[in-house]
Amino acid sequence: MSESKVKTLLEEPLRVVNIGLEGFAKELDQQGVKVIQVDWTPPAGGDTKLANLLSKLGT
Template sequence: MNKGKPADLLSGPLHVVNVGLESFSEQLKDLGVDVVQVDWSPPAAGDPDLARLLSKLGA
């Protein structure tokens, strides 16, 4: 697990993981920003309540 420190965000270069709209990844790539696009699909068979529960359990 990363040990993020608050200052990391504002003081150094951005390293982005993009989850959702691909156009945001393309925009960042065009600007030379380090970005990884997640191949996302709705978790827990598309059940938001179950997805929420799983995220709280750390899954």
């Protein structure tokens, strides 16, 4: 299964969600790639363990 999904990534135009350094989004935009920048702040009030736990719980 994994082959086909990654293979599909190689066949389709990239559409990127950028989380972090805005410069990466700007350079993708310059290349004509659809990119959406997340206005990210550390989740769970910056508690890394809680953030990790929340991501495992799917929130």
